[in-house]
Amino acid sequence: MKMKKFAVAAIIAMMGMTLMACGGKKSAESKAEGAASVKTVNAGKLIMATNAEFPPYEYHEGNEIKGIDVEICQAVAEKLGLELQIEDVAFDAIIPEVASGKADLAAAGMTVTEDRKQNMDFSDTYATSIQLILVQENSSIAGKEDLTGKKIGVQLGTTSDLFSTEDFGEDAVVRYSKSMEAVQALSQGKIDAVIVDSQTAKEFVNEVKGIKALDSSYSDEAYAIGVKKGNTELLNAVNAALAELKSEGKLDEIVTKYTKAE
Ligand code: ARG
Numbered sequence: 018m019k020m021k022k023f024a025v026a027a028i029i030a031m032m033g034m035t036l037m038a039c040g041g042k043k044s045a046e047s048k049a050e051g052a053a054s055v056k057t058v059n060a061g062k063l064i065m066a067t068n069a070e071f072p073p074y075e076y077h078e079g080n081e082i083k084g085i086d087v088e089i090c091q092a093v094a095e096k097l098g099l100e101l102q103i104e105d106v107a108f109d110a111i112i113p114e115v116a117s118g119k120a121d122l123a124a125a126g127m128t129v130t131e132d133r134k135q136n137m138d139f140s141d142t143y144a145t146s147i148q149l150i151l152v153q154e155n156s157s158i159a160g161k162e163d164l165t166g167k168k169i170g171v172q173l174g175t176t177s178d179l180f181s182t183e184d185f186g187e188d189a190v191v192r193y194s195k196s197m198e199a200v201q202a203l204s205q206g207k208i209d210a211v212i213v214d215s216q217t218a219k220e221f222v223n224e225v226k227g228i229k230a231l232d233s234s235y236s237d238e239a240y241a242i243g244v245k246k247g248n249t250e251l252l253n254a255v256n257a258a259l260a261e262l263k264s265e266g267k268l269d270e271i272v273t274k275y276t277k278a279e
Contacts (some may be wrong), residue, residue: 055097055254057121063099065090066120068108070172070195072220073275074126074240075105086124088271089143090242093258107194109174112136115245122255123243126214128176137243140255143268147234148177149218151203151211154229158210161235164189167209170199177212180236200225214238216276 058064067086069075075084082103094101104120111127114120116136126146129139152158158167164185171177173192182190191208193199199211200221213221218230242259244251262268 055099055251057099057251058118059102061100062102063090063094063097063122064102064104064120065122065124066104066106066111066114067123067125068111069103069105070108070197071126071214071217073216075124085144085271085275086126088274089259089262089268090122090124092262092267092271093242093255096258096261097254107174108172112243115243118245121244121251126217126238126240127243128238129241130176130179132179133243136246138246138248138252139241139243140252141259142239142241143259143263144240144272146214146216146238146240148180148212148236148238149215149230150233150235151200151213151218151221151228151230152209153203153206154227156209156229158231160231160233164210168207170202170208170211172196172199172213175213176236176238177214181212197221200228204228 065086067075067082069077069082069084071084073084074086075082082105087103091101104114106114108125111123111125112133115123123137126144127133129142133139150158150161150164158164161184164181167185167189168191169181169185169189170191170193171181173194175196178190178192191199191202193202196211196213196217199208199213202208203211204225204227212235215230215234222228222230242255244255259268
């Protein structure tokens, strides 16, 4: 009788331990899935290389870097169980940072181009845009065709730089490290036009007196996140996270939050 009771108690205790062991193992495993399934440059971190001179996608506000790309990557990092770390570098340093393995991702309103694809793999497109031509309010430039023989300001290494150099030649293009510097040069009459992505262009027009954006589009842009060439593991994880954010409506929510003033 005593023995029986003891045996039952022992069995119950063992069952409990087995259950606990299962439970413990299960949660340890699923945690590990999030954290360990994607290898990053620094374990536990997701390092995003960007150039925070591109409102509303990435910009400085006090000591912080904010914007659409920041929030998207924050949400991606959360889904992967990683902590987002931002590296703010010159725009033309972003791809080298990723290619050399210093950063995990490039997220900078970066347009997918054939050239860039030689050095980085791109995620699915998460936003589209166009580029606009900014001129002084009283300018006679009314469209792309009037830019021949003019001085065009661009941010170094951007598609504005690449396309305008192709279209109008090396001598026509004046390169700045930030688009805002080009806009200031425009407002001072040092150059005739600036080419920049439309949402950033609109922010600059609101901020700087005496300039306007022309209606016609200069180019089409499709933004994607870049990862080191061949890192399909991270690329797939980013694409899966982006797809989830899209279906959850989170992607739209982030974009709307930063563009609703327009
Ligand atoms: N979409 C353009 C490009 O890919 C401009 C991007 C500029 N982004 C930035 N963070 N400054 O070249």
